[in-house]
Amino acid sequence: MLKLITKFKLFIANLTGKIGFYPSLFAFGGLLFGFAMLYAEDQGVSSFLIENAPQLVINDADTARTLLSTFIGGIISLMVFSFSMVMILLNQASNNYSPRILPGLISNKKHQNVLGFYIATLIYCILILLSIKPTDNKYQLPGFAVLVGIVLSMLVLALFIYFIHSISEAIQINKIIESIYQKAKTRLEQLIKQTDEDSMQSNFPDTENWHAVEVNRTGYFQTIAVDALLELCENLDCKIEISVPKGTFILKGIPIAKCSIELNEEHQEQLLTCFGFSRSEIVTHNYILGFKQLTEIAVKAMSPGINDPGTAITCIDYLSELFALRLKKKDFSFIANQDNEAVIKLRTIDFKELIYFVFAPLRAYCKHDVVMLHKMLTALYFLLQSDSVLDDAETILINEANLILEDAKTAIENKDDLKGIFSIRSKMQAINGTQNALIELAD
Template sequence: MNKLYTKLELLYSRITGNVAFYPSLIAFMGLALGFLMSYAEQQGISKYLIDTVPALVINDADTARTLLSTFIGGIFSLMVFSFSMVMLILNQASSNYSPRILPGLIANKRHQVVLGFYIAVIIYCIIILLSIEPEQSKTQLPGFAVLIGIVLSIHVLAAFIYFIHSISQAIQINNIIDRIYNVSRHRIQQLIDTESDPKGVAVFNDSDSWQSYTTKFSGHLNDIALDSLVDFCNEHSCKVSLLVPKGSFVLDSTKIVSVNKDLDEEAIEALRSCFGFSRSEIVKNNYILGFKQLTEIAVKAMSPGINDPGTAITCLDYLTELFVLRMQKRDNSFVTDKDGNALVSLRTINFEEVLYFIFASLRQYCKEDFIMLHKMLQSLRYLSTSDALKDEYTEDIINQVQLIIDDANQFIKNESDLAILNKVASEVQAS
């Protein structure tokens, strides 16, 4: 039963995260509204309205068919135009910024709702158009349903205007960076808020000798059914330690989890069912991807083809804020039972790894640019003086400062520039 519940939980997560989920749901609502109005017309709603409020009813069959046919063709044209424009914008974003940001733009729920509304109105108009017969009398004509179609079509025009405004805002680099930052910040804050002081964590210090189990799938580990893992641990009286971080790409037959006892085949399958894999990365599930995306945008901005140091500096400002927030999070995470006992140890990417790989990418592509090297040192100086700084992170920051100075000494030839960089570096090391 737990295995079935876990599969349903992971299936629900995948379905609701699919780009087609909201358009399909709204399109189904349009289908349901069409049949509902057809039923209402059979019950005589138009006849009642002709007798009470005749101005609300379309009482000519040719006019009704012409209107509905025009709406269907017009909305099809708007939909094709809208999403042809989306494809062009996505291509531009991929070329100018980073291909990694495309899933976030495509998964924009507001754009999905607009697409779903287009489809829903088309389906509704088709159903009502099919219900109009050539020889129908005024009282049999679905006049009120046609009026609803007119109202919905007017709203389609409003949705189209909103869509044009929204997509033009979404593609602006400042808004892209801000969205990535906000999603990452929200995810880190969630993890910080849920941290506690669990009991019995010492047992995980010996997890290297535990029995390891592999996965039968490959892809990004985006979904972990933590409640099901806790139930699994309680049911089998065991402890579980994850060997790969959430969001990492896992190859088939890779060891992803270790358990402090041997399990039978049925238990192993139940354990594997707690993990969900997909072929795409999702920032809201993995804040590290937010760091990567901001870094890649900064690196792309510094390329000779783009040459946009302002964007790179903005990305570094946002990265600095995320690093300050990341310093408040513990490097070890555990999932506990209701009594606070640690049952599951989550593999996390520690602060040193995040700091090193982000600044390594920036150093590689910005090592000849004085402005970016100076900005990177200023960022590290801010981290070194932050109230969130922990003692164990001080050495990591100083190591990055030294690496930047080493690159500067090798690639910056101007003595005045080197003097400024060394001054900032000495301030960081002194703090």
């Protein structure tokens, strides 16, 4: 039962992430609504309205057919125009910013709902049009259903205006950067609030001699069914360590977890069903991807073909805020059971690896730009001033600042520019512990 429930939860999570899921629900809803209106017509809703409120009912068959045919053709035209424009904008975003941001733009639920409403209205109008029979009896004409179709078509026009406004804003680089930042920030805050990691680390046993469990498929390790995994630990009276961080691309046969007891094949299968895999990366599941995407946008903006340092500077600003939040999280995470005992240890990317992963490409592609070097050093200075900086994090930040200063000395030939870059070094030296840690300008 545990295996089936876990598989069902992961299946639902993957299904709802598909671009066609919500439009399909709307289309099915439009079909059901059409049949419901036809049933109401069979019960005499139009004849009742003709007798009591005739101004609400269309009682001419030719007029009804003409209106519905016009609405069907118009809605199809709007759909083609709307989503042709979307494809053009997505192609522009991929070329100018980064291809990795496309899944976030495509999965926008607002745009999916607009598409779904288009399709639902289209299906409804087709269904009502087919129900109009060639007769002179006005009571057999689905007049009220036609009126509802007119109202729905007016809403389609309103949604088309909203769609144009929404997509024109969503494609703006500032909106894209802010969206990535907000998703990564939300995920980080969730992880920070989850566990009391200091106390749990001291109580969690050494895992060196634990039994490894190999993964049985290939893909991006995205989600963990925590409830099912906790239940498995309780049933087997064991503890588990996740060996790879979420968001990692895992090949079949690679150890993904360690268990304090040796598991048989059935229990290994139950354990593996608690892990969700995908062929794409999602920021809401893995905050590291937020750092990756912001870094890639900044690097792409500094390419000669784009030449947009303003966007790169904005990305560094948001990265600085995310790093300041990441400083509040330990380099390890635990999940506790109902007795507040740590039974699951999660592998995470440590702060040193993360900050090097971000600044290494920035230094490689921006070391000839004085403004970008100055901005990166300012970001590190801002992080050094953070109240949550630990001793090891301070050393990591200083080492990264030294790497930037070294690149500046080799790439920047103008002495005045170098003095401006090294002026931030003096500010960093004012912080305790950095007086003798930063390299000098004189060579």
